[in-house]
Amino acid sequence: MARNRQRDRQQKQYPRLTHPLVRDPVSGELRPASWDEALSRAAAGFRAVTAAHGPDAFGMFSCSRATNEMNYVAQKFARVVMGTNNVDSCNRTCHAPSVAGLSAVFGSGGGTSSYGEVEDTDLIVMWGSNARFAHPIFFHHVLKGIRNGARMYAVDPRRTSTAEWAESWLGLNVGTDIPLAHAVGREIIHAGLANHAFIERATSGFEEYAAHVEPWTPSVAEKVTGVPADAIRDLAHAYATAERAQLCWTLGITEHHNGTDNVRALINLALLTGHVGRYGSGLQPLRGQNNVQGGGDMGAIPNRLPGFQDILDPPVRSKFERAWDVVIQPRYGLNLTEMFEAMEAGELRAVYCIGENPAQSEADTEQAIRRLTSLEHLVVQDIFLTRTAELADVVLPATAAWCETDGTTTNSERRVQRVRKAVEPPGEAREDIDILCELARRLGHDWEFADAEEVWNELRAVSPDHFGMTYERLEKHQGIQWPCPSTDRLEPTYLHGRLWESDPARRGARAPFGPVKHDPPVDLTDDAYPIRLTTGRRLDSYNTGVQSGGFASPLRRGEYIELCPEDADRYRVEAEEWVRVTSRRGSVVAPVWIDPGLRPGLAFMTMHFPDEVDTNSLTIEANCPIAGTAEFKASAIRIEKLPVTAVRS
Amino acid sequence: MTAIPLRPPRRLVDLTLDGEPVRAPEGSTLLDACRAAGKDVPTLCQGDTLTPKNACRVCVVEVEGSRTLAPACSRRVEPGMEVRTDTERARHSRKVVLELLASSTDLSTTPGAAEWIEEYGAEPDRFGAEAARVAEEPKVDNDLYVRDYSKCVLCYKCVDACGEQWQNTFAIAVAGRGFDARISTEHDAPLTDSACVYCGNCVEVCPTGALSFKTEFDMRAAGTWDESAQTETTTVCAYCGVGCNLTLHVQDNEIVKVTSPHDNPVTHGNLCIKGRFGYQHVQNHAQNQD
Numbered sequence: 017m018a019r020n021r022q023r024d025r026q027q028k029q030y031p032r033l034t035h036p037l038v039r040d041p042v043s044g045e046l047r048p049a050s051w052d053e054a055l056s057r058a059a060a061g062f063r064a065v066t067a068a069h070g071p072d073a074f075g076m077f078s079c080s081r082a083t084n085e086m087n088y089v090a091q092k093f094a095r096v097v098m099g100t101n102n103v104d105s106c107n108r109t110c111h112a113p114s115v116a117g118l119s120a121v122f123g124s125g126g127g128t129s130s131y132g133e134v135e136d137t138d139l140i141v142m143w144g145s146n147a148r149f150a151h152p153i154f155f156h157h158v159l160k161g162i163r164n165g166a167r168m169y170a171v172d173p174r175r176t177s178t179a180e181w182a183e184s185w186l187g188l189n190v191g192t193d194i195p196l197a198h199a200v201g202r203e204i205i206h207a208g209l210a211n212h213a214f215i216e217r218a219t220s221g222f223e224e225y226a227a228h229v230e231p232w233t234p235s236v237a238e239k240v241t242g243v244p245a246d247a248i249r250d251l252a253h254a255y256a257t258a259e260r261a262q263l264c265w266t267l268g269i270t271e272h273h274n275g276t277d278n279v280r281a282l283i284n285l286a287l288l289t290g291h292v293g294r295y296g297s298g299l300q301p302l303r304g305q306n307n308v309q310g311g312g313d314m315g316a317i318p319n320r321l322p323g324f325q326d327i328l329d330p331p332v333r334s335k336f337e338r339a340w341d342v343v344i345q346p347r348y349g350l351n352l353t354e355m356f357e358a359m360e361a362g363e364l365r366a367v368y369c370i371g372e373n374p375a376q377s378e379a380d381t382e383q384a385i386r387r388l389t390s391l392e393h394l395v396v397q398d399i400f401l402t403r404t405a406e407l408a409d410v411v412l413p414a415t416a417a418w419c420e421t422d423g424t425t426t427n428s429e430r431r432v433q434r435v436r437k438a439v440e441p442p443g444e445a446r447e448d449i450d451i452l453c454e455l456a457r458r459l460g461h462d463w464e465f466a467d468a469e470e471v472w473n474e475l476r477a478v479s480p481d482h483f484g485m486t487y488e489r490l491e492k493h494q495g496i497q498w499p500c501p502s503t504d505r506l507e508p509t510y511l512h513g514r515l516w517e518s519d520p521a522r523r524g525a526r527a528p529f530g531p532v533k534h535d536p537p538v539d540l541t542d543d544a545y546p547i548r549l550t551t552g553r554r555l556d557s558y559n560t561g562v563q564s565g566g567f568a569s570p571l572r573r574g575e576y577i578e579l580c581p582e583d584a585d586r587y588r589v590e591a592e593e594w595v596r597v598t599s600r601r602g603s604v605v606a607p608v609w610i611d612p613g614l615r616p617g618l619a620f621m622t623m624h625f626p627d628e629v630d631t632n633s634l635t636i637e638a639n640c641p642i643a644g645t646a647e648f649k650a651s652a653i654r655i656e657k658l659p660v661t662a663v664r665s
Numbered sequence: 666m667t668a669i670p671l672r673p674p675r676r677l678v679d680l681t682l683d684g685e686p687v688r689a690p691e692g693s694t695l696l697d698a699c700r701a702a703g704k705d706v707p708t709l710c711q712g713d714t715l716t717p718k719n720a721c722r723v724c725v726v727e728v729e730g731s732r733t734l735a736p737a738c739s740r741r742v743e744p745g746m747e748v749r750t751d752t753e754r755a756r757h758s759r760k761v762v763l764e765l766l767a768s769s770t771d772l773s774t775t776p777g778a779a780e781w782i783e784e785y786g787a788e789p790d791r792f793g794a795e796a797a798r799v800a801e802e803p804k805v806d807n808d809l810y811v812r813d814y815s816k817c818v819l820c821y822k823c824v825d826a827c828g829e830q831w832q833n834t835f836a837i838a839v840a841g842r843g844f845d846a847r848i849s850t851e852h853d854a855p856l857t858d859s860a861c862v863y864c865g866n867c868v869e870v871c872p873t874g875a876l877s878f879k880t881e882f883d884m885r886a887a888g889t890w891d892e893s894a895q896t897e898t899t900t901v902c903a904y905c906g907v908g909c910n911l912t913l914h915v916q917d918n919e920i921v922k923v924t925s926p927h928d929n930p931v932t933h934g935n936l937c938i939k940g941r942f943g944y945q946h947v948q949n950h951a952q953n954q955d
Binding site: 029030031032034081131132150151152153154156159163181302303304305306307308309399400416417418419420425426427428429431433434435436437438439440442494495555556558562563564565566567568569570571 | 807808809829831832833856857861862863864896898899900901902903904905906907908909910913915918919920926928929930931932933935936937938939940942943944945946947948949950951
């Protein structure tokens with residue numbers, strides 16, 4: 017089979033936005049406008065909506081692709097200028113369950129380890145992650161670890177190229193992570209391998225947890241998960257007896273209707289074995305966007321102020337009220353998912369969307385577009401005229417944060433690093449912070465930031481975890497991991513070392529076990545929709561493809577519905593044959609690709625080519641009630657051969 | 666809690682370089698010690714992110730008591746070592762090695778080569794035009810990078826970077842023996858039919874320009890490649906959350922190639938296809954599109 021189908025299927029190319037656009041009231045079309053007109057229109061719309069319906073009729077979609085500084089200013093805009101905590105970003109569609117789960121257990125939502133520790137660890141569990149494709153340079157550190165003698169276990173419904181490096185592949189049924197984790201936990205307890213000294217000293221709720229997982233014998237779990245009982249036992253013993261172990265996961269864990277529960281189920285295993293808070297032992301959610309960690313850290317989430325400080329904490333709130341000279345609502349705002357629901361209910365009427373493309377990245381895209389269209393006022397600030405921007409009343413051309421502005425971003429190991437301006441933006445495009453400040457000015461707030469560093473220093477003054485990170489130090493150390501409360505020293509590379517302190521006062525709050533229940537995917541397979549569709553990434557493409565579609569990748573072959581050879585036989589379809597793929601929400605046509613790494617009943621697609629094959633019109637908006645993330649990983653579909661006349665050339 | 670793990674401590678080793686006493690951390694190479702002492706020892710195949718292969722033999726120095734010249738890139742410092750970097754014998758050896766390399770391969774895009782040839786008085790022409798080891802057109806079989814084996818000095822850095830030292834993709838290896846030895850994909854297939862994942866980590870370590878970015882290759886062909894007019898700015902990749910550092914090489918406000926800082930703790934100079942080549946979207950302007 018041709019490994020790389022040449023680019024005979026063209027992906028839509030997005031040209032850079034170079035001028036502001038406004039929707040013409042007469043023609044209803046977007047037309048070029050001056051910055052002055054566009055900003056006035058944007059500000060007037062926000063002002064009119066909040067005057068009529070109150071501040072919570074406004075929502076800010078901040079941007080995980082932009083700098084920390086821009087996210088800081090964006091959330092400040094929502095809270096100070098608009099007076100609402102309705103601010104969120106695409107973390108909601110990916111790793112919000114990781115943040116929710118980790119912060120519920122440890123009080124902090126960041127991954128607990130750093131990349132270097134992966135090279136020095138003894139065991140690596142990659143759970144629901146094709147890191148070889150989705151996080152290739154992180155996987156370099158994994159490979160170094162393997163070369164140094166670490167063993168890796170891959171837990172994934174697909175036998176991916178990540179799994180090819182594993183000692184053992186546990187190919188579980190989609191959505192059965194909790195039964196598998198529970199069985200691993202039960203086996204650890206029954207084999208006498210639990211770290212009782214750590215459990216007694218640093219955790220709570222062990223007895224309840226032990227009783228909770230008791231029914232999940234390896235053989236019961238085998239029936240539910242599809243993973244052989246021996247493989248479950250093997251993983252349990254390997255993880256529990258390793259001197260150091262890293263448990264890494266990505267969206268295979270989080271993009272479920274119970275993603276936060278999935279995360280808790282994994283954290284339970286770390287608590288059971290003491291594989292957290294030590295060098296080489298920890299929990300690593302691999303973040304999917306260049307600054308999804310930093311966006312949340314900067315307060316561009318509805319429940320936390322900058323520095324991941326709780327809005328409901330009165331001393332925290334009053335600190336920010338003094339710093340910003342404004343009253344902050346003493347309640348959580350709406351997250352991205354809730355903002356979409358509030359659009360449906362007519363409660364959210366104006367949205368300022370920066371650098372996000374929810375019209376294509378949300379599950380059940382038709383519904384998302386309908387909701388965005390129902391808004392009274394939509395302002396989109398982006399570098400491209402995305403599908404979302406096409407729906408806007410005002411489109412503001414921005415700069416590409418990573419090469420046309422200065423600032424910082426925060427990576428998956430909590431390392432804050434400098435981004436620097438290397439090229440001039442095209443046309444009249446302006447920097448995000450500059451645009452935000454212009455809009456704020458039109459809405460009565462005169463913010464003067466000479467440069468990104470000045471924004472950063474304002475953030476440092478209110479965020480203890482960031483206080484020690486001056487730009488000068490960030491340069492000198494090639495980035496610094498948070499927490500960094502002091503300007504004259506660095507903290508350990510891992511979090512929660514406190515759990516190992518002998519002094520109870522220094523040890524702090526206990527880390528609670530989470531007795532979570534198995535809850536299968538919402539979208540059940542049946543005779544009409546017999547195939548389980550899961551989604552993920554390919555190596556050379558990225559999310560909705562507006563960026564990665566811009567370069568000529570020899571690997572790119574467009575969207576396919578990937579099936580295992582057995583299913584292709586069963587449905588009498590061949591490689592490259594176009595078929596109709598239908599879920600309970602929508603239908604697309606796509607050619608077939610045969611992947612022997614899949615198992616019967618399991619299909620795979622990506623969301624990289626939404627303009628050609630809109631995979632997200634198939635996915636279900638079944639959200640995690642805690643984190644709001646949708647179940648992108650588990651849709652029920654069927655495949656139909658197309659009539660010969662409909663076959664595309 | 667001060668629980669930052671430390672690497673095993675490294676003792677300092679006393680040795681002499683050209684008669685001067687110096688101290689170097691144990692485990693470091695003679696090349697490291699020379700560079701720390703400000704001595705310019707030429708090398709082609711040494712890669713700061715790779716295990717020394719000591720293939721090119723340009724960096725040889727004299728070690729007291731040693732019968733043969735030692736490659737500075739791979740010989741470790743030892744207590745009491747007496748090293749001479751600029752003796753007649755070392756200089757003569759470098760001269761001949763440079764003559765052999767420059768007569769058989771095209772070093773026109775090798776940084777430093779012209780200066781070393783002049784410094785050591787090498788005369789590559791004395792072997793005649795037929796000394797060329799590989800005479801073939803550059804292989805242009807994809808949009809991202811070009812292979813020009815007439816410039817290859819067989820240092821194996823690309824093989825190591827693609828293989829077990831970093832990328833673990835094993836798309837390229839050495840085929841043939843002796844004079845026929847050459848870097849090749851499996852069955853000498855086009856890259857597009859190989860295991861290559863276009864990370865460009867081989868291009869990153871290539872010392873001669875045998876592997877080059879298509880942008881650079883095209884601009885050189887058009888006569889518009891001008892390193893003196895380029896700026897280099899290090900920033901962070903715009904794709905996944907790993908946070909790889911990118912050095913953007915910019916000429917006339919266009920990104921013309923992307924490298925990665927070798928001393929960076931996240932990347933160690935490595936990138937994936939998106940980080941290395943996925944920058945084009947920022948410079949896709951309406952007037953440039955079909």
